[in-house]
Amino acid sequence: MGAAPEPHTGWTFITNHARVLAVIADDPQVRVRDIAAHCRLTERAVQKIISDLEHSGYLSHTRAGRSNTYRIEPGKILRHPAEAGLTVASLLALLAREDTRHANAPRVDAEARRGS
Numbered sequence: 117m118g119a120a121p122e123p124h125t126g127w128t129f130i131t132n133h134a135r136v137l138a139v140i141a142d143d144p145q146v147r148v149r150d151i152a153a154h155c156r157l158t159e160r161a162v163q164k165i166i167s168d169l170e171h172s173g174y175l176s177h178t179r180a181g182r183s184n185t186y187r188i189e190p191g192k193i194l195r196h197p198a199e200a201g202l203t204v205a206s207l208l209a210l211l212a213r214e215d216t217r218h219a220n221a222p223r224v225d226a227e228a229r230r231g232s
Contacts, residue, residue, distance in 0.1 A: 133169065138212070
């Protein structure tokens, strides 16, 4: 079993539910253990989030042996009234686009930031 995730205090911009959904969107056959490591959550927390998403109709899974394959419902509308009309697909597209920009951004080392 892996080490416990680093604790985090305070608020964040992206919820754990959105993080888990984004990881599953990237790899529908991802293991709970790998989701937990990526999102810095416990496996139990990830299982609860997956259960929440399934019970609300955002996610389903099929079992093949010991593995799960997840299916996201891309047309499902987001829950909060402020996002009325926005779909899961639009959220995931935004997260994927920003992730790609972050990955492709030039790296600036500490000396360059200090102006050395």
